[in-house]
Amino acid sequence: MIVIGELINGMYKDVGKAIVNKEADVIQHLAVDQVKAGATVLDVNTGPYSKNQKDDMKWLIETIQGVVQVPLALDSTKADVIEEGLKLVTKRAIINSTNADDAKMQTIFTLAKKYNTQVIGLAMDKSGVPNSKDKRLELAATIVAKAIEFDIATDDLFLDPIVLPVNVAQTQGTEVLESIREFRLLCDPSPNTTIGLSNVSQGTKFRSLVNRTFLAMAIANGLTSAILDPLDKELMDAMITAELILNKAIYCDSFLEAYRKK
Amino acid sequence: MAIEIVKEKYSSPINTVEIGSGAKCVKIGGETTLPFLFDEGDMPNAPVVALEMLDCEPVDWADSLKAAYGDAVKDPVKWAVKCVKEFGAKVLCVRLQSTHPDSGGKTAEQVIPILKSIVKEAGVPLVIVGGGDEEKDNDVLPKVSQALKGENCLFGIATQDNYKTLTATCLADGHSIIAESPIDINIAKQVNILISDMGFNPARIVMHPTTTSLGYGMEYVYSIMERGRLAAxxxxxxxxxxxxxxxxxxxxxxxxxxxxxAAQGVNWELTTAIAMLQAGADLLIMRHPEAAKSAAKYIAIAMEEK
Known part of the structure; x- marks a missing residue:
């Protein structure tokens, strides 16, 4: 599994504050802790409080790269903010994200080609998040077709079916799970799949339990990556166990530890 | 239509382990492919054949096997020298049979001078395994290990239930270790984790997946080795x-x-050895010098394809 650590996001209060006050140690701790806990990629999002997103993105990347060397997922709705970041990254980055709108794809895939990045493609468009598997599949296919047009390898795509909170959109759980399975069949090589996991438990009482149950189900449906909180140890344990059951690793009594020794 | 041959490319190599010190040190491992598939990856180090000897005269060895060494089996130092000078062994495996309670129960102090002479006279890297009695091995091997500090030997045998003493000893004296499992990939992995949990460098562990002979379930070992390799x-x-x-x-x-x-025993050993080479063996511990010589020749021919 490609684990994209979600915690460096200005939407969280302490991170937002750290960005405003340029408290490098807060960001660096989060970077190191997430990587130690098993994140293979770190999401970087300046968040809503940022007054100058370009500068903040640059500062975040430099701050993170001062302590860890992992690929970064540059998370912004603004292409120019992402591009500023792409100029600085030392490892092959992921752009987070494009949707299925033609103009957006045009911009993002141009950047992806120019800076040789991977791309997260959200199965949504101007009209919002689809409420059926079929519509998600249609949008995902649109993204794949556009990527091929740009000569981007299909396995450099991370297709995201858009997870919705279980307490407000309970019918969407199966639609999302089935979408993940079918996204994998869209092309060869199969695209990667990803989800913003924490969204599923938004507003629920037992967030960690909901997250890890959904993650295990998504992995069983072929999920290859997720944006999640790697510091949730039980979540990571569930992920490791799910992959073990799918025969992605050889069992031994210390299989959790074996995974973490990788 | 031309048929395109599917080639696998793997991302992670097998660890390289060095045995011995100085000019005669040998390296094993380092593969990035299943055995001898040079179109798919590399085998930077050819598999190595070691000759096995005991630290005392063998009592239960077949006559045809003993005869190959003649009178040398009566004196372990002469035996070691014969293995190296006459049979060209690049590595020696010394089994401390004499320390086993059923074979005389010699003490570490009694065998250490013999081993030191072997180091001096034979001058090749050593694999040292205990006599097979856990309690006695845990007493003898730490002392032997300490006496051979700096020789960078490969010591055995650590198992899931008995690994702590030997691991601590090898860690302290700078030797590599053999981790054994009973034809069980899960336990093989577990023993490696247990040993490395003690702070032992995983890149100094050599796995013994359990050996079985031709005709006695060799194919189980083969499949375990292949599965382990593919995961690695x-x-x-x-x-x-x-x-x-x-x-x-x-x-x-x-x-x-x-x-x-005699010829049947030699061929039995050689056939088993070749099957194990094709399963991914990096170090073969063999007994009959003729079988060992032929196995080495097989390796040389297979490596020519490189």
Whole structure:
């Protein structure tokens, strides 16, 4: 599994504050802790409080790269903010994200080609998040077709079916799970799949339990990556166990530890 | 239409383990492909054949096997020298048989001078395994290990239930270690984790997946080795260790080898050795010098394709 650590996001209060006050140690701790806990990629999002997103993105990347060397997922709705970041990254980055709108794809895939990045493609468009598997599949296919047009390898795509909170959109759980399975069949090589996991438990009482149950189900449906909180140890344990059951690793009594020794 | 041959490319190599010190040190492991598939990856180090000897005269060895060494079996130092000078062994495996309570129960103090002489006279890297009595091995091996500090030997044998003493000893004295499992990939991985949990460098572990002879379930070992290798190649660091196989000891237990003409025993050992090479063996511990010589020749020919 490609684990994209979600915690460096200005939407969280302490991170937002750290960005405003340029408290490098807060960001660096989060970077190191997430990587130690098993994140293979770190999401970087300046968040809503940022007054100058370009500068903040640059500062975040430099701050993170001062302590860890992992690929970064540059998370912004603004292409120019992402591009500023792409100029600085030392490892092959992921752009987070494009949707299925033609103009957006045009911009993002141009950047992806120019800076040789991977791309997260959200199965949504101007009209919002689809409420059926079929519509998600249609949008995902649109993204794949556009990527091929740009000569981007299909396995450099991370297709995201858009997870919705279980307490407000309970019918969407199966639609999302089935979408993940079918996204994998869209092309060869199969695209990667990803989800913003924490969204599923938004507003629920037992967030960690909901997250890890959904993650295990998504992995069983072929999920290859997720944006999640790697510091949730039980979540990571569930992920490791799910992959073990799918025969992605050889069992031994210390299989959790074996995974973490990788 | 031309048929395109599918080639696998793997991301993670097997660890390279060095045995011995100085100019005669040998390296095993380092593969990035299944055995001898040079179109798919590399084998930077050819598999190595070691000759196995005891630290005392063997009592239960087949006559045809003993005869190959003549009177040298009466004196371990002469035996060691014969293995190296006459039979060209690049590595020696010394089994401390004499320390086993059923074979005389010698103390560490009694065998250390013999081993030191072997180091001096034979001058090749050593694999040292205990006599097979856990309690006695845990007493003898730490002292032997300390006496051979700096020789960078390969010591055995650590198992899931008995690994702590030997691991601590090898860690302190700078030796590599053999981790054994009973034809069980899960336990193989577990032993490697247990040993590395003690702070032992995983890149100094050599795995013994258990050896079986031709005709006695060799194919189970083969499939376990292949499974371990494939997992290692895609990134399982806890299975990325080279394999050692005690081919000689296993084969010369069988009635097919023991109770027939010498040639059959030699061929039995050689056939088992070749199968293990094709399964991914990095270090073969063999007993009959003729079988060892032929196995080495087989390796040389197979490596020519490189």
């Amino acid at each position: 190649f895609i990134g399982d660091k806890m299975l990325a260790m080279p394999f050692v196989l005690f081919v000689g000891a296993e084969v010369w237990k069988t009635k097919e080898a023991k109770e027939s003409a």
